[in-house]
């Protein structure tokens with residue numbers, strides 16, 4: 001009997017070790033990981049640069065507290081700001097916490113403008129986390145179920161519809177911010193129309209509201225740029241990161257622009273573990289490695305190659321509705337619920353995939369996946385999908 005809470009529907013496998021895009025179970029069976037722990041291990045498993053940074057830091061110092069200066073945290077903040085052109089960073093431990101900070105920043109910004117009940121525009125079908133505020137921001141009724149009363153102050157509109165956002169600004173006063181994922185991940189890998197983020201940027205400028213991007217899944221090279229907003233040539237006021245930043249060492253970050261950099265002051269926000277030396281050393285190694293190996297650029301090329309492979313292999317297959325992607329964030333939508341594909345891929349193909357939004361196969365392979373592994377992924381998964389749809 002398990003003494004862990006039944007919060008996860010776990011698959012009947014556990015892994016003992018990994019290397020790159022490969023994982024092994026206790027029986028020595030090898031699996032191809034096309035999910036990266038849900039967009040976390042973008043450098044693959046047991047990357048030597050990350051392992052070595054963790055070991056070296058562990059030999060020196062794990063944790064002191066944010067009561068004191070943390071040199072490696074400063075270095076990581078410098079690096080993140082250089083890559084994103086943002087101004088400063090608050091470090092935390094997860095994606096939900098990064099979005100919590102963003103929501104607090106929006107509230108405080110609204111309060112500073114004299115808003116009695118500042119509101120944040122959020123999207124249908126979105127996912128922002130499991131804390132009370134972030135689940136309230138999330139646009140999925142299943143995530144809300146049983147947790148009433150939700151946190152108030154969110155105005156919901158359809159995704160990829162800038163007119164709906166303009167209408168929300170017109171219909172509601174005291175809008176302090178817009179919170180959006182540049183590509184919806186959990187919601188089914190939805191890539192918005194080019195220009196959407198630019199339109200949101202313009203609307204936020206027009207109404208003096210903050211544009212807050214949840215790049216927890218899209219950030220750190222996944223979509224073919226360091227950050228997905230860089231595809232659109234805009235800049236957010238607040239940027240949430242987590243997942244791939246530590247390649248498996250828990251770390252989250254909220255980045256602020258020149259406009260928002262002074263909103264959180266000493267005493268207004270904090271966390272015990274956030275930005276501790278161990279997590280920051282791992283994250284610095286992640287960013288340095290991605291930069292040296294030009295992985296964001298490669299994610300673009302690899303994503304195109306994988307999608308081209310699936311487009312050919314699944315051409316004219318009845319039941320395949322759509323193949324969507326930005327970089328290595330890939331969704332294959334089917335015309336029917338397909339959650340069982342996850343267990344079938346694991347058992348029959350030794351392949352780790354995910355199904356989201358009920359009918360969309362989601363792939364988030366590591367950015368270091370090689371061509372042979374790409375071919376294996378395309379051939380084994382397209383065979384599985386064809387058999388499933390027969």
Ligand SMILES: Cc1ncc(COP(=O)(O)O)c(C=O)c1O
Nearest residue numbers: 094095096127128129185216217
């Ligand atoms: C876009 C997005 N935001 C927030 C989160 C929540 O992050 P975490 O699970 O680290 O709290 C996730 C996790 O899947 C996510 O994909």
